[in-house]
Amino acid sequence: MKKRTRRQLQSWSAVVGAGTVVWCAAHWAAVWPVLVAVLAATAAGGAGWGLWRAHRAAVGQDRQWRAQEEAKARELSMTQVDALSWQEFETYVASLCRRDGCTKVIVSGRSGDLGADVVGYLADGRKLVIQCKKYAPHRSVSSHDMQKFVGTARPEHGADVALFVTTGRNFTKDALGLAVRQDIVALHRDLLGAWVKGAHLATLIPLNGSGGGRGRRL
Template sequence: MAARPTTRRRTTRRPTAAARRGRSAAARRRSTARRKHVTAAGALAALLLTMYWSRIWPYVTATLLLGAAGAAGWWLWRTDRLARAQERRRLRSDLIAAGRRTLTEVDAMTGTEFEELVADLCRRDGCTEVRRVGGSHDNGADVVGRLPDGRTMVIQCKRYRPTSAIASRELRDLLGARVHFGADVAVFVTTTRFSGPSERFAVQNGILAVHRDHLGLWNNGTPLTTLAELNGTGQGDPHHHTR
């Protein structure tokens, strides 16, 4: 019977204490050498700076002055930018607050009269080819026309009670109307507010959602193009019947 071959187990030799001390000493020597080199370089730089200071001081001074001027310019630019952003937020808040006005006359209108009001506001803002198409076969649109920049638009008008809310399904109908009419822009105008999901749906799908507050702005003279910049803001609370 043949004997089985024996296998040798490889063992890892641990470094001896003397070897560890040797490596530690070598590391200390390298660290000491680096410190000496850095010290020597610093001393040489200081010596050269002292020797040639009379020649280089204008350049050093100019560099420091330019750095200080750059830092001051950046600080002024940043301060101005923050101030402008704060002013834009304040103006937006003022516009939204102005839109919270009583719309008693609008609330008393019929659906057709409300559509005519929206068409007239479009014409006032420079829109062209504006016409009311509301009715039983309006294909989801009440007003169509062109914005001042030439883009076509389709508008859905809903004169609801101020305490109501527009649901997302009505905005989906408007998307269908935009496709049917081949319009570039879809606008939903209402005398009430949008629910949270419907407002998010409008913003995500590029629909200009003109709720009660923004309708007050529009009726007070704010152009439709400005309302587009406020889209998705300023709805306030559901108690619009007190305004």
């Protein structure tokens, strides 16, 4: 009984299929635009689904990467920052930039870099060029150091925002005056300590050398 029912279903399916083919052939002019539209919609839907999944995966990877960068950027105290080599300090400053949403951040510090130790772009698209000075906590950045950075930050590197960051306690009066006149953001030890502790770079840029710099350890 079951075999006969199955054969009947197969026969009816064959008849319906054949009838559909015959009908489509007879009305092909009306059928093919619909068929093309269905196939196009199916392809577009599949492509859209693939793009959506790829976007979700990229967003997830970006969040994971930023979380890792934030963890690396916050895991040091100023005492530990003092123990870094100058190369490690430049890499650490780059990680702070990435933590705060900067993109295309590279560490370019090397002999002949003309003051561009770290280069990247702020979240609003402005080009950021950073000079890093790994000094002892009691030292101050001299006017001579600032003059060299002023002479290259914009003319050579096209900086929209030029940042001079140091582990030293302060900038000399002449160095800070030059920085203010030439629109160089001066981050001394106190401001660097705030950055290390989680202050966002965007909130530190307007301070430009203010906030003490009295040689106290953070």
